Amino acid sequence: MASPIGHSLAGSLGFFLVQNNAQFLKYYSSKRLMMTAFIVANLPDIDFLLGYLFFQDFNAIHRQFTHSFFVGCIVCLIIFCCLRFYKKIPLSFLGWLWGLYFSHILLDMLAYDRYLPAGVQCFLPFSSEYFAFPISILGGLSLTGSIIQFNNFLTVVQEIIVIPLLFFSVLFIIKNIKRYEKNQNQTN
Secondary structure (H helix, E strand, C coil), rough: CCHHHHHHHHHHHHHHEEEEEEEEHCCCCCHHHHHHHHHHHHHHHHHHHHHHHHHHCCCCCCCCHHHCHHHHHHHHHHHHHHHHHHCCCHHHHHHHHHHHHHHHHHHHHHEECCCCCCCCCCCCCCCCEECEEEEEEEECCCCCCCCCCHHHHHHHHHHHHHHHHHHHHHHHHHHHHHHHHHHHHCCC
C-alpha cells in the first residue's frame, strides 16, 4: 500500500488541477480546496480507525469496503451534497472529489503489497476479491515493527518521484489527444 505521504502528494496534484478554476474559487478559497484535496485523497484509510474502534486491530478491515469504487462514489456524493447545501458548487466539483478518492484506490493497487490477500477490494459489494495491478510500480509500506524503517523511507522517496511523473504523463497524453482531435476537426 502507498504511504499517507504518497496519497497526500496525489491530493496536492489534484489541487494543482483546480487551483486556478474560477468556478471552484468562487465558492472556496485555495486553502480550503487544498485541505479538501488532502482529506479526500486520504479518506479511504479511515478504515484503520474503524478497525481499531470496532475490532481493536488497526488492520482488521483495511483495504476492504472503504477502498471500493462503489463506496467512493457514495462517500463523494454525500460530501458533494453537504457542500452543495452549504454553498452552490458546480457539478464538476463532484468529479474532482471522485478523482481524489479514486487516486487513493489506484495508488494502493499500484503499490507492492506485503500482506495477503494482496490488493484492495475495489469492486465491493459486487465482488469480495482483492485486486492489484500485476506490476507494482510503487514500493509498499511495511507495518511490522517500527514505522521508521529504511524500506519505508525508500517507498516515500519512490512515491515523491513516481507519482508526479505519472500525473504529468497523463496530463501530457490528455493534452496531446485534445490537440490531435482539434487538428482533426479543423482539417474536416
